[in-house]
Amino acid sequence: LLLEEALAALTPKKLAGTRILVTAGPTQEEIDPVRFVSNHSSGKMGYAIARQARLRGAQVTLVTGPCAIAPPYGVEVVRVQSAAAMREAVLARLDQIDVVVKAAAVADYRPKVRAGQKVKKGAEEIVIELEKNPDILGELGRLKGKQVLVGFAAETDDLVANAKAKLTRKNLDLIVANDVSQEGAGFNVDTNIAKLLFADGRLEDVPLTGKQELAGIILDRIEQLRKAG
């Protein structure tokens, strides 16, 4: 903590007065009290952005799904489990926020029915019906006023095309795309390889770098977008 405070004191306060909400981690969508559908996400990228934003003087709210890592010092932490709970937590705070960075790996689908008791295993095969979760990022894109909205795209193929389509569809200002099938990118590692795609068509390559460093680069770009916008 002392070290973290010293680091904070030494970091230029470029984001002082900026209120940033960061979502991070996976969501868990329960099938019954013991089983759930989820997705790989350590939360490291979102936690790194929350930490670096706070070091730069921002007022940070971290809305996080279940993660194994400790949240950064000095940020407000809101813990949620499901996509529905994450949506509520984000929307409730939206009008107090200048920048939203949606780094969470929200489950796209959730079970249509959640059993109140543990489902006994009997049948050789079972079928789970899933329905679409609320599209939080899309909703934010529709609702946003002068907020800067940043999303992520984790893809295994057609990285740039898929990310570009998402940027437009969700009305984002910036999307951070990474090919999770590449060595050194993706889940549970401390590094990332990213492409930054902007609403004005610019594309910036970020070669293999630490997640903390990538977080810093993303926040620099956010600061530029805030100045320009």
Next chain:
Amino acid sequence: LLLEEALAALTPKKLAGTRILVTAGPTQEEIDPVRFVSNHSSGKMGYAIARQARLRGAQVTLVTGPCAIAPPYGVEVVRVQSAAAMREAVLARLDQIDVVVKAAAVADYRPKVRAGQKVKKGAEEIVIELEKNPDILGELGRLKGKQVLVGFAAETDDLVANAKAKLTRKNLDLIVANDVSQEGAGFNVDTNIAKLLFADGRLEDVPLTGKQELAGIILDRIEQLRKAG
């Protein structure tokens, strides 16, 4: 580590020469490279048993699904993701083992098909077909020679009846039953409330206790079973 070594030095070596394999944590059954079906399990109970067994002088192998907690010092750690991988890791070691404690919360079902690429979200609803995972505990019950076999039952209703049926069906020597719907028991907490059911019909109540302490009680019973058997 120094403390752990001091503790080990002070603990009577009642299990010296005993080779114990402990499974712990959840398993993850992948739908595609980013999504999976899993179940709540911190791994704390299994890790506690591995730790306490090692403090008592046992030679411990911990076969563990993805957990957020650090494995105990001085035990062999084998990391696996799916139930199929856990099964392989356990069976490969079985003839070198005296005691198997299956504390893992193995997923009962896995997706019939695992997509090689991330499935794009398009449809409003999707259906996932699940098939039964291998029943590792049942297989161990059929294969076991003079090994002591200990299982767990996490239930939300009909605790004793369900646990007793499982004990018989899987040919266990001891089953540790806990009602995960009770306060102070179950997932992600440091305490447990358990009933120990033995193959000879005995039932022992363990009131609310720490997981490390419960691990010690289970190991004491295992030692008694080994002496009697």
